Amino acid sequence: ERTAITPAADDLKTWLETELKGYRHLLFVTHSTGGLVVKEMLRRAYRDGRGLSPDSDPDALPSLWLRTRRIINIAVPHRGGDPLMAGFGKVAYATVYPLMAPLLRTVRFVTQGGKDWGRNEIIAVLRWHNPWLLALEREFMEAVAGVDGLGLPVPVTHDIYAKSDLSVPIQVADRDR
Numbered sequence: 001e002r003t004a005i006t007p008a009a010d011d012l013k014t015w016l017e018t019e020l021k022g023y024r025h026l027l028f029v030t031h032s033t034g035g036l037v038v039k040e041m042l043r044r045a046y047r048d049g050r051g052l053s054p055d056s057d058p059d060a061l062p063s064l065w066l067r068t069r070r071i072i073n074i075a076v077p078h079r080g081g082d083p084l085m086a087g088f089g090k091v092a093y094a095t096v097y098p099l100m101a102p103l104l105r106t107v108r109f110v111t112q113g114g115k116d117w118g119r120n121e122i123i124a125v126l127r128w129h130n131p132w133l134l135a136l137e138r139e140f141m142e143a144v145a146g147v148d149g150l151g152l153p154v155p156v157t158h159d160i161y162a163k164s165d166l167s168v169p170i171q172v173a174d175r176d177r
Contacts (some may be wrong), residue, residue: 004121004122005122008037009038010041023067025069026068026069027069029072029074030072030074031073032074032076033122033126034076036136040136042140048063049065049066065147065155070155071157072157073158073159077126077168078159080126080127081128083128086127086128087127089123
């Protein structure tokens with residue numbers, strides 16, 4: 001359906017703060033763009049919690065940043081999708097979507113908004129070395145280092161990739177995996 005990373009991150013943050021406010025420890029298992037949504041959500045949570053100090057009690061703070069213990073990322077395109085696949089997807093999307101738009105609008109009308117299929121902004125974000133994705137990664141890592149330096153809990157991330165994954169380029173040599 002029609003979506004983008006930032007609104008999805010806002011929705012996730014709101015849901016977690018409402019529905020899971022009583023949980024002290026959070027663990028996320030993400031796949032592909034879901035990892036980018038979680039990272040953006042945590043970046044926003046970190047910004048909301050600026051002013052953290054070594055005296056802060058992580059158990060007393062409602063911050064999603066401090067409550068997140070682990071993130072297991074499966075094939076998350078931290079720096080964008082594979083250049084070839086992202087380029088193919090962009091061309092295919094630019095070609096097919098205009099042809100499908102009338103049908104998609106009709107489906108939305110008939111279902112009275114129940115099926116809101118439309119332009120997916122995530123396709124454009126996933127291009128290789130997208131400056132927004134690079135900034136997201138840099139700010140997230142800076143936040144981890146800054147909070148870790150205060151002796152407060154930080155989200156520990158684990159990235160899992162498969163050799164057969166065509167959409168996310170592997171940046172590590174075979175011998176280092």
